[in-house]
Amino acid sequence: MALLEVKDLSMHYWTRKGEVKAVDEVGFSLEKGESLGLVGESGCGKTSMALTLLKLLPENAKILKGHIFFYKEFQPQTANALLGEMVNLVPQKANGRASTLGRLTRIEGEKLLVQPARNGATKAPSPVSFSFSEIAQVGLDLVPLREERMQRVRWKGISMIFQAAMNSWNPVYRVGDQILEAMQTHLPKTSVQQSKKRIAELFQMVGLDPRMMERYPHEYSGGMKQRAVIAMALSCDPELIIADEPTTALDVIVQDKILREMRQIQKQLHMSMIYISHDIAVIAEVSEKIGVMYGGKLVELADTQTIFERPAHPYTKALMSSFPNLKGEKKKLEALPGEPPDLISPPTGCRFHPRCPYATEVCKEKDPVLEVRQPGQVAACWNPLH
Amino acid sequence: MQVTTKTLPPSLWRVRMHLWLKGMGQSWSTFRESPIGVTGLVIIVFFGLLGAFYPIYPWFMGKIAWDQETIQKEGIDLNIVYNPIFGVGNDPLLIKGFPQPPSLRHPLGTNADGPDVLAQIMYSASREFLLGMMAALITVIIGTFIGAVAAYYGGWIDTLFMRLADVFVLFPPIAFLVVVSALVQRAGIEMTHMLLALILGLLFGFGSITIVLKSQALTIKVKPYIEAARVAGGSSFHIIFAHIIPNILPLSFLYMMFNVTTAIFSEAALSFFGLLPSINMSWGLMLFRAHTQGWILGHQGAFYWWVWMPPGLAVTLLCSAFYLVGRGLDEIVNPRLRKR
């Protein structure tokens, strides 16, 4: 069952020098309990992708098009809360109806009325009606969602472990209070005592002394801060956690330990996870699926196993050979020649072509689209490796 | 600066110059984006022109309005040829006695003693600029030098200057100036613009600016290229002047703007309270006269607006302008304030 579906998502920044095409027509989906790794060089749009998912974008950034559907099982009593939002209704499999994207305009008795998007048509399409029993899942589109509504999705629905966990603590508040703050916001019915108990449990789970919650961030070591960040990310029982370079700042031993623990917790709580890293080896440790990003585009998406065995995109191959394997398999390191693309004026056609050893004329002219190379593997390349 | 030219080959200076110009160009384009800074700059240019064109004004008005021939034709004594600044009496072609409202002859009217308000404003403008710039320059030179030296050497030099800076931060500057002007008067010394600029420069130069510039210099001191310069055998003197100071100059320049504001304001304030008897014309003094003679806001209110409004606005606007430019520069110098 899908939890998150990203469709055709583009997000650009406007800077003094020009428009930065940080995320360009990216699409993927994520099942519940599944973990996805996003990998790529720095500046390829991974972090932008993560921030776009949470809509934590600076003022000069704008989502140009696309959808981010955050799916939930349909429950009639919560239908009211979705009124007026853009949703993707997924009917029961047996039903045979196609899923419908549109604005939820009315609830009449046991029926939902959805106004499909105009999609360039001159005439507004007529509203579509679904009965409650027909619906399996409702995917809330996060892209057009208002900020106040989005705030409710954050942390409760999607939480995040930041790249710079060191600095994601406000130095003037106690660590426990900062976690408590999130819980009080999203779980207002839980009392302070209960919440504190929960935090203590989470601390134990991530391997911290529960008494540390009364301490200030500057009294923590780097690893402790990271663990506390993980505890905070878990605090509201989110359905999805985005971990953006969760261990970059830590030394290798701690890194490994924390990764293992995270993987364990994820399995234990049956959460979905998106890992973001420049290190494909790290990603391979923890994720079932890997997406490779290059120049703001998703160039390959496949199961971990498949990617390692038969990478389709030349970039994926290059990326894998740039890093030593964590498990210690010695491989010859191939340096990737050239510079990452300039996202303000990216190369025409395939963005990888200036650095690609297999580039042909067509690569310079036409932009490749994602195509299925084999089951469970898609890649965008004119000259795939297989 | 002469020493540094010796230590660097000329070609390097050309490169530096080029980089500097390029940097300036970029700074300018950043600055241009700040409407606040540009507003300030426009006001400064306006007053700058006002001051620069002062010598032309009497000549110009002499041609069209203060015509000597007319004066003679009217049979008026040449001994009272009109002095628009210090005023030997009223303009002979106007009714006497009270401040004359704006007219073609006197675009901003005259004050009660006869002189032309616009002429006084223009005459004072260049002096205010001079005072502000001199004071700010002294402040910045002292501040930059001490900041760089204290950061570079640290130790007791640092402690001494920082405690000294604490003391100067402690002095409420206007209060201190009031006291100093009283002492200076007593000693029979003429408090000219230059002396005032010197006092202001010293007062602010040893104060908070050194603290700010020192911390800026500290961040530069730990940069690798300083270490490289030291390893390459650069003398302390060379490192301070060729590496540290050029890098804290932008911030110094920013503080210079704020200090111009303070200097102009201080002069006006002291003049307004009659504490600078040796300065014979300034905007503050114009207000002092208007206030003591009673042309400022009596029960007839704003009636004689041309006597007190222009100098008051001039002080305020010029002070604001430098401050606004400072704010605009702040956005360039302080990258953390830049828009992304």
Place this chain on the structure above:
Amino acid sequence: MAKYILKRLFQIILTLWIYLTIVFLLLYLQPGDITSFFINNRTPPEVREQIKAQFGLNKPIWEQYTNVMTNFVTLNLGVSFKEYPRPVWDIVTERMPRTALLFVTAAIISFCFGFILGRLIGWRRGAALEYVSTVSGVFLWTVFTPWFALLMIWLFAFNFQWFPLKGFIDQNLWPGVQQVADVSCDLTGGTNCANFVFNHILLTALVVTLILGAAFIISRFFAEQRTRWLINGSALAITVIGVFNYWSNSIGDVKVGGIFATRPLSMMDLAGDILYHMILPIITLTLISFAGTMLLTRNTMLESLREDYIMAARAKGLPDKAVRDRHAARNALLPVATYFVIGLALSVDGSIFIEKIFTWKGMGWTLLSSATDQDYPVIIGALVFTGIFALFAHLAADVLYALLDPRIRYD
């Protein structure tokens, strides 16, 4: 924290020593000797000698230095020339409360105003509000203060007659007051009467601030919002009732009589009269000084908004207001609060203009008039006092910083 405060205390004492030495040098490096301050050319020689002996000028310079420094530190500041032979200390204590009440109140109001506005424009960067408030704020910040104050008086006190023209008490009301509580207003007691009420207002303000501050700090120990509200609300209610009760019953009665009597008065009337006289100066001061806090807050807001913990706070799904107030503004407050406390010490500067124009006879007024009248003991006294006051403000700023920033507390 204790170590940190001790270290700062040591630094501050060092600073005070340098400061007083500079004041000493200012006095003693003047042309001629110090007696020339105290006498004119027609003073008989025997009086001249007497003054010289009084200042210990027959002693070596080192001894003079220690003497003068001891006098400074023990606040033995000599007697005024202008109000001979009134001790300078007496003058300072009479006028300091007036400056303190007016300027601390104004500083707090302008700080709140500036902080709230600065927080807003830092948060909504680039909005029209930013340009409007920055330009008007800078205009008011750099406005020629005496000129602006005159405009304010003319507009609000003379034209609209909303406020009194000048001074700090009503000159028609107070001559009729014969006794305030147990202070008799006869003869020179009038000053004591006004000061009695004045000092009680100051005291009340201090107590209210302490109670509310304590309540605020205590409430921080409770995590639940409701409890915090309860504590703060009840503290506010208690102080309001307490203040009301104190002023209406506890202080004492006002006796009105004689030919100057206008109407029966209570303590509240007298306090109200003083507060009423404070409004226009406070408005003026707030207008001319809020921009400093506002612009600084904006900058520190912009800086703290770039911090990662702001992104984290937003990711946590906190409402905008919580992110702005609890996270960004709380951290932006640190340098602003320090600036505020140090600014208090510099309020002597602003008081020079405002007190002169509003005939508010406080320290600034005293400094200016003693400078124009060349009353040197008072000038020096005011300088020494301002210095000591400023140093206490610096120390207070340090303590405040330590309270606000846990990183310093544990260093």
Place this chain on the structure above:
Amino acid sequence: MTAKIKILGVIALALAVGVISLNTSAPATALQAKIYKLATFEDITTTNTLSIYGPNSTVWNSYVILSAGIHTSLFGEADKTFQIVPSAAVADNDADFAKAQTFTKRADNKLEATFTVRQGLKWSDGTTLTADDVAFSYNGPLSLNPVKLGGNWPAQVDPDFLDRVEVVNPTTVRFVLKEVPGIARWQYGMLQAPIFQKKYWEPKFTAAKASSDPVKTLYANNGADEPGIGGFNLGQVNAGSFVSHTARPCKDVLGCGAKVEVYTSGYIEDQPGKYHIEIGKKDKLETSYTAGPKVDGLLHNLLGDQNAAVLALTKGDVDFILNPLGVAAGFRQQLSSTPGVATVKNPSNGIFYMSFNMRRAPFSEKAFRQAVGLMIDKEFVCEQLLNSLCNSAYTVVPLPNGFWVNPKFKTDDFLKGLGKGLTEGQRAQAAIKVLKAGGFTWDTEPQADAQKITVVGKGLKFKGQPVKDIELLCPHTGYDPFRSTFCQHAERRLQLMGIPLRANLTGFNIIVSKVFDDQKFDMWVLGWGLGIFPDYLRDFFHSENADAGGDNPEGFNNKDFDKLADQFVAETDLAKAQQIAFQLEEILADEAPYIPLFNAPLFEAYRSDRVKFPYTEVLNGLQGGSGLPSSVELLK
């Protein structure tokens, strides 16, 4: 947090609104009593009256504290004419009055003068004024050395002349003098010394004498509860805001209810059933009134500056503005059109002058000084340039102080010799003549026709040596436009004559410091405020005052003048003194150590719809009488 601030804001706003409404809505019940309200600009610095005669002799102290009439004196000055009239002394007719000024020689070679103290005068504590009080008022200060007491004390109780004052009987005192005092010392000095209550002050003098610093101890007394003898008792002193006085019952007040008639050279004061004073001639009636107090109380409101005072006067908060400088031009213009406000113009007793450093050439040359005097066209500057806001002056004694002005200075013929009414050309011709006679030559000699200077002079020489550049120190326009205008006029005119003079417009203090302290200067322009008796004719020009710090920084040194000046201050006969003063003035006009420039009038404003003064035209204006608190009447 924001919500909290909002709530606090609402509370503050509510408080503010409450305070405003409390103060504005409460009906401002009009004062039942008649209170005369005066605006002052500066606080009193002490309530110790003796200190006000000493180091605390500010004009504000005397306006506020002394004007309540807390002390009396044996003799005083009449309103308007300033002639000496009896006060606490009985000298009710010309014969008695003359007797008071004659001295009898005693066996010990000292002199004595006896006075009867008027009966029935009561201090505000109920005790009567006796000869004891009078004697103590002299013997007390004498015992502490009046020189050390400072201020006016050496003039009031002059130890050079006064030996002691003896009590003959409860109504009679006898002055024992070391030598004969002149008018300045006697009538305008000791006889006008304040009489204070012995009962109150004696213990304080005793305590002072016992202390290490008697003067300081004496002046450290608060003195606010001192019993007074005049019309008002001190009510409340509220530093920084106001000082109130309440009127005493008329029956206890000296002279209250008496009918006063002041003639140009005569004075009549009649208190039916008590006394009748009639001295001098009943010529022209200057003023007449019934002595008061006629108001219930005085309220001196501190208003800080002119701006506030004028606004308060406009609003009717005060009735009269006390200011030694009067009301400034701008405010005058505004007040002249305010209903219910009247403005008055009076001459002030002061002189603005130009002077020279007479210790060196060319300033030591009479010819040079005379030429400078001739070249300055005072009428032109005052009338043409300064809008008739000043009056040209030719003698140091201001014309309105008529008794002491040599009548010659009122005649056009004499003044023409000093340059009055001459054209630029005539002035130049006269000046050239004088300079040539004095041994001056030019590179290019200036020439003039009857109207104008036709040839501009260049390179003035004295005895063949070129005259060096001359610096004329003047207050700048910001301080005083009148004086700076005169300086610029002088600069222009004298340059036409080839005199290398340059006006240096500078600060007042700089001038004082250069001229009076350092005596390093060429020429300067300043002014003096003057007293009624022209003893300044000696002070400003006597060679013994020529040292640094003295009043004769120009260094005028003329033996004949010195002798005559000494004689002048020692003279006991008014008529003879007057004649000597005339001679002194003539010498000064000829020698020209000072070039008198102008007198400035004094403008004042009061609420004509509320107060009525017995007279408004008087030298130095109404402020000279501190706003006439004891003879003013309130209309409503």
